Amino acid sequence: MTQQPRSLFEKVWDAHVVATRPDGQALLAIDRHFLHEGSFHAFGMIDHAGRKVRRPELTFAVADHYVPSHSRSKPIADPEIANMVTMLEANAGRHGLRHFGLHDPAQGIVHVLAPEQGLTLPGLTIVCGDSHTSTHGAFGALAFGIGATEVSHVLATQTLWQRRPKTMRITVDEMLGPHVTAKDLILAVIAAIGADGAAGHVIEYAGSAIRALSMEGRLTICNMSIEAGARAGMIAPDDTTFSWIEGRPFAPKGDPFDRAVEQWRTLPSDDGAAFDREMTLDAADIAPVVTWGTSPETAVPVTATVPDPAAEADPVRAGQMRKMLDYMGLAPGMALEEVAIDRVFIGSCTNARLEDLRAAAEVLRGRRAVVPGLVVPGSAPVRRQAEAEGLERVFIDSGLEWGEPGCSMCVGINGDLVQAGERCASTTNRNFPGRQGPNARTHLMSPAMAAAAAVTGRLTDVRKLGAA
Amino acid sequence: MDPFVTLTAPAVPLDIANIDTDQLLPARFLKKPRSAGYGNFLFHDERKPGFPLDDPAYGRARILVTDRNFGCGSSREGAVYALVDGGFRCVVAPSFGDIFAANAAKNGLLTVTLPEEVVTGLRRQLQEMPGATVTVDLPAQTLIGPDGQALSFAIDPFRKECLVEGLDDVALTLRHQDAIDAFDRTDAKRRPWVVPATD
Numbered sequence: 032m033t034q035q036p037r038s039l040f041e042k043v044w045d046a047h048v049v050a051t052r053p054d055g056q057a058l059l060a061i062d063r064h065f066l067h068e069g070s071f072h073a074f075g076m077i078d079h080a081g082r083k084v085r086r087p088e089l090t091f092a093v094a095d096h097y098v099p100s101h102s103r104s105k106p107i108a109d110p111e112i113a114n115m116v117t118m119l120e121a122n123a124g125r126h127g128l129r130h131f132g133l134h135d136p137a138q139g140i141v142h143v144l145a146p147e148q149g150l151t152l153p154g155l156t157i158v159c160g161d162s163h164t165s166t167h168g169a170f171g172a173l174a175f176g177i178g179a180t181e182v183s184h185v186l187a188t189q190t191l192w193q194r195r196p197k198t199m200r201i202t203v204d205e206m207l208g209p210h211v212t213a214k215d216l217i218l219a220v221i222a223a224i225g226a227d228g229a230a231g232h233v234i235e236y237a238g239s240a241i242r243a244l245s246m247e248g249r250l251t252i253c254n255m256s257i258e259a260g261a262r263a264g265m266i267a268p269d270d271t272t273f274s275w276i277e278g279r280p281f282a283p284k285g286d287p288f289d290r291a292v293e294q295w296r297t298l299p300s301d302d303g304a305a306f307d308r309e310m311t312l313d314a315a316d317i318a319p320v321v322t323w324g325t326s327p328e329t330a331v332p333v334t335a336t337v338p339d340p341a342a343e344a345d346p347v348r349a350g351q352m353r354k355m356l357d358y359m360g361l362a363p364g365m366a367l368e369e370v371a372i373d374r375v376f377i378g379s380c381t382n383a384r385l386e387d388l389r390a391a392a393e394v395l396r397g398r399r400a401v402v403p404g405l406v407v408p409g410s411a412p413v414r415r416q417a418e419a420e421g422l423e424r425v426f427i428d429s430g431l432e433w434g435e436p437g438c439s440m441c442v443g444i445n446g447d448l449v450q451a452g453e454r455c456a457s458t459t460n461r462n463f464p465g466r467q468g469p470n471a472r473t474h475l476m477s478p479a480m481a482a483a484a485a486v487t488g489r490l491t492d493v494r495k496l497g498a499a
Numbered sequence: 500m501d502p503f504v505t506l507t508a509p510a511v512p513l514d515i516a517n518i519d520t521d522q523l524l525p526a527r528f529l530k531k532p533r534s535a536g537y538g539n540f541l542f543h544d545e546r547k548p549g550f551p552l553d554d555p556a557y558g559r560a561r562i563l564v565t566d567r568n569f570g571c572g573s574s575r576e577g578a579v580y581a582l583v584d585g586g587f588r589c590v591v592a593p594s595f596g597d598i599f600a601a602n603a604a605k606n607g608l609l610t611v612t613l614p615e616e617v618v619t620g621l622r623r624q625l626q627e628m629p630g631a632t633v634t635v636d637l638p639a640q641t642l643i644g645p646d647g648q649a650l651s652f653a654i655d656p657f658r659k660e661c662l663v664e665g666l667d668d669v670a671l672t673l674r675h676q677d678a679i680d681a682f683d684r685t686d687a688k689r690r691p692w693v694v695p696a697t698d
């Protein structure tokens with residue numbers, strides 16, 4: 032029997048369709064469901080309807096958004112924040128779910144923790160009430176964010192109604208230059224296609240530059256798919272993927288692992304698989320980038336100048352550019368490398384894995400930060416390993432703070448805020464108005480670039496910094 | 500959820516692209532229970548003098564007409580609660596964040612997607628005639644702007660049905676209980692590793 036060539040996405044999708052409706056909606060089986068403190072609305076909905084969690088063994092609760100970055104041995108001072116952390120524990124306990132709480136040795140940001148614990152596997156469907164669930168696609172899983180009502184639906188039924196998305200393949204060949212990272216690559220993609228450029232699509236990232244990335248780099252790429260409007264991002268699993276998974280606490284072991292790998296090897300897109308859209312990029316053309324505005328699509332090479340709205344033909348867009356420049360406190364034509372910053376944040380589900388911390392530490396080793404900054408590892412295991420390697424000493428010696436794992440200043444809801452009017456060089460994923468605090472100004476960049484900015488006090492091309 | 504059939508109401512224009520859910524509902528309000536009144540948090544940090552939602556000329560607007568990629572960013576359903584509790588039943592834009600649009604439909608908020616130039620035209624009309632009404636007829640899939648021109652829009656049939664009927668989808672899904680059980684049984688043999696080893 033000859034089969035139509037299928038893409039990675041199509042194989043994963045097809046394997047999870049439980050039922051289809053005449054109008055094309057599919058009921059998808061869900062293999063992993065992750066919850067964080069924000070899921071209280073969804074628990075309220077199932078409790079109100081008197082429903083139970085259908086598959087508690089596939090459902091995992093993680094405290095990450097509200098956990099404090101400091102003084103964890105003391106009770107959380109703000110009662111509303113403390114309530115968010117204890118409410119998750121109570122909801123998980125009542126429904127019999129594995130809960131990774133504040134003091135769990137595996138605790139971390141859900142999108143860092145799950146891959147690290149071997150919960151994220153190729154070919155799975157993974158959902159979480161969090162838009163950056165796209166991160167897990169780095170393993171060849173179909174992973175996407177959902178809202179509270181959908182979370183309650185998955186809790187009750189372990190399924191979700193979905194319309195089959197379109198597909199888009201982004202092929203990146205050649206090699207990234209020195210100090211050019213996965214973060215620069217994905218920001219360059221978003222700048223090229225726009226913040227809604229992949230709306231309604233699942234992106235598959237392919238090509239030699241993607242294959243050459245570590246799992247950390249692949250996670251960074253898939254993480255930011257949502258910033259291009261994509262439903263999900265995926266990368267075909269390969270030996271890099273399998274060797275990352277092997278031996279992790281929740282991963283299959285022994286014979287089941289070997290059988291799983293055998294099946295996972297059939298997942299990559301077949302030759303001749305069709306995509307609704309295709310795009311190619313040359314990795315060698317990508318420079319270290321920073322964003323100048325309040326959308327990730329405003330990423331430009333750090334060597335560029337702030338764009339001029341007067342040069343924009345569309346008056347609506349020109350007006351929007353002016354509004355962004357006004358919010359960011361920037362003038363058209365300024366060299367980005369002259370923009371002074373007030374603080375640095377190195378962390379988040381985009382860039383707080385070991386490789387990210389190593390890259391930042393490499394720049395900071397033997398140097399002093401001239402602005403305050405905070406480094407927050409993505410998980411407790413990352414934190415322990417960073418300490419074992421002496422990275423935490425590098426950060427502290429340079430003058431930066433070393434925090435406990437969680438979302439921290441990415442969204443600021445644990446209290447780690449960028450002050451109004453302050454400009455932050457940040458390794459996070461969103462530079463929206465108010466994202467890191469009311470009237471905070473965020474420039475997105477890679478960990479090495481954020482470290483370079485800490486050293487000079489302005490946006491800096493890390494390639495020009497030279498040896499310490 | 501309240502069914503959505505037809506609506507005639509004042510509409511307010513907002514000339515901003517890429518309005519994300521952090522702007523719709525700043526993160527610090529995410530820990531509030533719904534009973535706290537999410538309508539009070541809508542666009543909380545954007546409400547400076549001249550913000551169209553606070554302009555009395557637009558009346559008690561129930562329809563928001565805005566620019567591309569509305570509702571991008573965080574999956575927070577609270578952004579939809581803020582709009583709904585703030586009195587909105589419909590948002591018109593050239594494109595929407597996917598998760599936002601799904602959340603909206605589950606809460607009786609209709610998202611209407613129309614071409615960019617059409618939506619820009621609607622915003623101009625509303626700016627020239629503040630307080631003008633717009634009519635949305637969901638069963639007929641048409642929107643009538645201030646100039647009286649009827650525009651037809653596309654919508655996913657499932658989303659439309661849920662909105663028109665005010666359906667709760669868990670009840671609908673449970674009609675497929677046998678198929679779900681059968682899937683689980685077969686899958687447990689096909690992919691035994693899906694249920695994680697316990698730590």
Ligand code: SF4
Nearest residue numbers: 163379380438441442
């Ligand atoms: S680190 Fe930031 S983007 Fe990632 S899950 Fe936490 S708040 Fe969301």
